[in-house]
Amino acid sequence: MRPAEIENAIQLAYETRLRQNPSGRPLGWRLLYSPCRVLDGARVAFVGLNPGGTTIDPDHGVFSSERGSAYRKEVENWGASSQLQDQVLELFRRLNVPPEEVLAGNLVPFRSPSEDTLENAPGAIEFGRTLWAEILKTARPSLVVSMGATANREVAQLLGVNDVKSYPVGWGNYTASRGRFSDGTWIGLPHLSRFAIMKRAPSQAALAELFRGLDTV
Incomplete structure (x- = not known):
């Protein structure tokens, strides 16, 4: 699908959702946190479940972020969610990939304040x-990283991941996952807004094992 076709498909699906729930509050949608060019090819993909929040910032990208990676604070200011930006940028640094070159986006483009409040979640x-x-x-990324339990499950299923192994992340009993798919490696992380492991000293040894060999994929 071409970018225009993807955008049209999302907009049509969003309008259908609004018609099905006319009493709901329109919260908009968002797909990519990277420039549109990453759709043509990217070594690394990073996928979360869906955009959060309760408002639409007119200065933020919708289909893509053409000013650069939305995870950069000089591109977008996420306020209370700035820790997530810090964590994701540290992930990209560990993977030795410029943030603007990552295919970063939302599995579900429709915004909701939380996963629990996502209308018609199965359909979305x-x-x-x-x-x-x-x-x-x-x-065709050779490394796909997802974040959060639901996104991890869905992305792993979508890719047909096998040979999955669990890795402790140095935060209690919480783990991350690593597996293989036909074109490369998948990593499933706990949600980085709640588990700030990327810069956490007690997690570094565990993360080194989880990401071993992936900075040159």
Whole structure:
């Protein structure tokens, strides 16, 4: 699918959701936190579940972030969520990839204040799987990192991941996952907004093992 086709598909699906829930509050949608060019090819993909928050910032990208990676604070100011920006940028640094070159986005483009408040979550997730099947087929990343339990489950299923192993992350009993798919490696992380492991000293040895060999994928 071309970018215009992807954007049209999302907008049509979003408008359908609004018609099905006319009493709901329109919260908009958002797909990529990177420039549109990453859809043509990227070594690394980073996928979360869906955009959060309760408001639409008109200065933020919708389909893509053409001013640069939205995880950079000089591009977007996320206020209370700035820790997530810090954590994700540290992830990209560990993977030795410029943030603007990462295919970074949301499996489900529709915004909700939390995962629990995502309207018709099964339908939204199914739409996201269909969308990202096309996106990943074109971009062909050799490393796909997802974040959060639901995104991890759905992305691993979408990629057909096998040989999955669990790795402690140095935070109680919490773990990350690593597995293989036909074109490369998948990593599933706990949600970095709640588990700030990327810069946490007690987690570094565990993360070194989890990401071993992936800075040159």
